[in-house]
Amino acid sequence: MLRYHPLDEQGAITYALKFTDLFPENAQLICRKVGDGNLNLVFQLTDKRSGKSIIMKQARPFARAIGESWPLTLDRARIESQALINHDRICPGLVPKVYHYDRVLALTIMEDLSNHLIMRKGLAARKRYPHFASHIGTFLARTLFMTSDIALPAQTKKKRTVQFMNPEMCKISEDLIFTYPYFDSGENQFNPLIADTVEEIWMNNQLKLEVAKLKDGFLTHAQALIHGDLHTGSIMVTEEDTKVIDPEFTFYGPMGFDIGAVIGNLLLSFASHEGHTPDLGERMNYQEYLLTMIEQIWTCFEKEFRQLWEKEAKERMAVIPGYVDHYLLQVLEDASGYAGCKMIRRIIGLAHVWDLESISDPKLRANGEKLALSVGQKLVLERRQVKEIYDITSRVRQLVELG
Amino acid sequence: MLRYHPLDEQGAITYALKFTDLFPENAQLICRKVGDGNLNLVFQLTDKRSGKSIIMKQARPFARAIGESWPLTLDRARIESQALINHDRICPGLVPKVYHYDRVLALTIMEDLSNHLIMRKGLAARKRYPHFASHIGTFLARTLFMTSDIALPAQTKKKRTVQFMNPEMCKISEDLIFTYPYFDSGENQFNPLIADTVEEIWMNNQLKLEVAKLKDGFLTHAQALIHGDLHTGSIMVTEEDTKVIDPEFTFYGPMGFDIGAVIGNLLLSFASHEGHTPDLGERMNYQEYLLTMIEQIWTCFEKEFRQLWEKEAKERMAVIPGYVDHYLLQVLEDASGYAGCKMIRRIIGLAHVWDLESISDPKLRANGEKLALSVGQKLVLERRQVKEIYDITSRVRQLVELG
Missing domain, CATH: 3.90.1200.10 (Aminoglycoside phosphotransferase (APH), C-terminal lobe)
Structure with a gap:
């Protein structure tokens, strides 16, 4: 079983191919890191063949602001993914779709909103x-x-x-x-x-x-x-x-x-x-x-x-x-x-x-x-x-x- | 391991002697059923030798009122015993002392207040x-x-x-x-x-x-x-x-x-x-x-x-x-x-x-x-x-x- 570790670009690609069926086997994935990573690591994965893209958001076990850093529960990733799923049921179309959630990695894979x-x-x-x-x-x-x-x-x-x-x-x-x-x-x-x-x-x-x-x-x-x-x-x-x-x-x-x-x-x-x-x-x-x-x-x-x-x-x-x-x-x-x-x-x-x-x-x-x-x-x-x-x-x- | 079952007078005596050290081995326990038993079974146990007495309160898995009966969680016994312990810490002397709690039997043994x-x-x-x-x-x-x-x-x-x-x-x-x-x-x-x-x-x-x-x-x-x-x-x-x-x-x-x-x-x-x-x-x-x-x-x-x-x-x-x-x-x-x-x-x-x-x-x-x-x-x-x-x-x- 995987233990928590922060993903990098290559790790994000490997995870998506190995643990989800979001992309076909012959996908040509490119990964881009998005955001400042202060609280979360956010990656955008795109399949060059189909143009399909997703967002992978991984919670980090701390928060950083102006140099300071304090521990912060990974459970917030569970709460976030469950809240998104709940909101999507109540208000379809007004939140990104959640495709996948990994408790151990505190990782949520969801709809890419790059055109927003x-x-x-x-x-x-x-x-x-x-x-x-x-x-x-x-x-x-x-x-x-x-x-x-x-x-x-x-x-x-x-x-x-x-x-x-x-x-x-x-x-x-x-x-x-x-x-x-x-x-x-x-x-x-x-x-x-x-x-x-x-x-x-x-x-x-x-x-x-x-x-x-x-x-x-x-x-x-x-x-x-x-x-x-x-x-x-x-x-x-x-x-x-x-x-x-x-x-x-x-x-x-x-x-x-x-x-x-x-x-x-x-x-x-x-x-x-x-x-x-x-x-x-x-x-x-x-x-x-x-x-x-x-x-x-x-x-x-x-x-x-x-x-x-x-x-x-x-x-x-x-x-x-x-x-x-x-x-x-x-x-x-x-x-x-x-x-x-x-x-x-x-x-x-x-x-x-x-x-x-x-x-x-x-x-x-x-x-x-x-x-x-x-x-x-x-x-x-x-x-x-x-x-x-x-x-x-x-x-x-x-x-x-x-x- | 015991499964939940309602106690009777003899069962209450046996339990007190076997699973608690509230009474000495040579205690001469008598047991009296108290209350109407609509929500809970309540027993008063007294040691005839020492005069020491306790109350055993067991939650029943249902409530009864005017003939009707509906299921009711046994978890209330946990909540009650934890609340009593909490209150005793905050307000010593203003609640009965809890001596023993048994989750499976939903049973709390506590101070006898018969003179009240x-x-x-x-x-x-x-x-x-x-x-x-x-x-x-x-x-x-x-x-x-x-x-x-x-x-x-x-x-x-x-x-x-x-x-x-x-x-x-x-x-x-x-x-x-x-x-x-x-x-x-x-x-x-x-x-x-x-x-x-x-x-x-x-x-x-x-x-x-x-x-x-x-x-x-x-x-x-x-x-x-x-x-x-x-x-x-x-x-x-x-x-x-x-x-x-x-x-x-x-x-x-x-x-x-x-x-x-x-x-x-x-x-x-x-x-x-x-x-x-x-x-x-x-x-x-x-x-x-x-x-x-x-x-x-x-x-x-x-x-x-x-x-x-x-x-x-x-x-x-x-x-x-x-x-x-x-x-x-x-x-x-x-x-x-x-x-x-x-x-x-x-x-x-x-x-x-x-x-x-x-x-x-x-x-x-x-x-x-x-x-x-x-x-x-x-x-x-x-x-x-x-x-x-x-x-x-x-x-x-x-x-x-x-x-």
Whole structure:
């Protein structure tokens, strides 16, 4: 039996030929290493004869960030492959197909999405994705509703909670999203030009109290099987197609965390456009497009979620008038709060986003970062006043006009 | 290796001598069967020579209620024994000592509490328990706080959540507490004299919506390792001592569920005293004693919980000003709601309480049942207005004065 060892290009080719029937015997495979290998090794294998290609993703037993390295469970590869299979069943076509999983090597072989672009980059280039709001709204509604206690027998849901218990990956989120950014921790890093704003956040007890409540929800609210890391770097797009990838952080948590991740990352893109789009008219035009996209995502999500509630609910209390309205309002409030947390951590914390990092002028970048921090704080602090999606987007419009 | 089989008296004696060293070889054991055996077989073994006694509790692979019988996991015996050991570590002296656990036989051998009285019966006899509020307040504060994300590293807490995942026992609560009583289900049973009031409840969408929210909290809010069935039949008392028994329903759930169980059951006793205490002065006197007890329980709980938060919190966000106040307010709101649910289910649902069932005159019993339903509904519907424990007790006082 094979023991765990990191694959190299040749090893990847040998594995694919020996342990899978994905390619014919006479295949002429070429292998290309993709990505930075900080958490995972990713290889693209292509058969030169047929043109068929696949992705092999192998988890590494540690994570690396800025020189530091810490051990990290290989079990996340199991969780990721099982989550992808689960999502593909619930939302066919919206995640890459899984072809093969190897527990010992922590290896998943899946559909190649090389003709797709990481969404974050497309947004920086002001690309438009006419089907994205509907796709991601559907993905959110179906994956969240169908794994919840409203749709599943409570005993099945409890088994899933155990299957997807993901303590080590959750700990990364608990620390990096909800803790370090709110203290003067060595793990933080930020643009020195925004130091004053960051220090104000560290002193803002009201904000920190609201973040503590949101963290508590992340720790205790086992509402649905969430993706857990649904930023625009975990979404690959073409004009026609959307694929959600990398559910390594999957666990049973609050629905609003996933929706907030999408909203927060679209708003991080929003905040970055002063750096990417010098022309004011063009910039405002695209920023307005992003806000409309957020509105459409929630609208699609809500519509589909209500249909599922109507048709698929197994929970007997679901028929009670007003229950779905209350439920969605709580999800929206959470989404606002988590969107805010996601924005703040990407400015102050350890892991930043390419949208802003790719702005080379520190002053221009600081403008975007300050805007992101203003929006993020507002979404956390005022989330209980958010009664519809426009209460989020109008707050952003207002902040920009005031700025 | 032994296979599971139900013990009888002789089998219990043989087991104790053969598989434990609880008694000397020359012990003269006598065995007495205790309880109704609906869910568990319970034996008391006494050594006539030394007077030493123990309790042997064996789970049966089914539950029986009113003739019906359904299969029930033996794993609950593991959960119960592990919970008792955990509680004894956290709250020494407040639970029976576990001496021995046998997985195959689903058998727990523990401290004999025959000199203690089931609290429910003591309350019907208007006994007073000067240390009870402090004991149970400590039990609640310590077991709930010390198993929460505030006290435990998040990864440890997640492991405990899996260890104590208890789907089958939870399902009983989900159905019998939060579902059947709110529909005209065959599982319900109630005094025909209160049929009008019960039908009003079935039509009360506002109440049912609030119960749906509380049920959702029971299903999704993995806040602390709760007892899960902390009524006054799970508490054994003497004037000096308090022991919490039978944690078969233990799982990670909302703290307020345990506190609400205690409050709700004291209020069920309150509502039963027209049937037990004909003398008005005496009755009002004891009822006031019960309300004061509820106030003292919360006060003790809160004091101890705040001290633990101050001294034992591992969660870094715990230091944020106002967090503990907010946290406790949520727990109190939940406690009010769950107290109400617990009261209502004991009047309308399948399983009733001896406090009221022992009133033979149906009219007199109906008076108590209606009072319990009024109090229960108020505690559910007005829980968000509950800002301190007196907001609960004053509502009860008010209802009685109006009645």
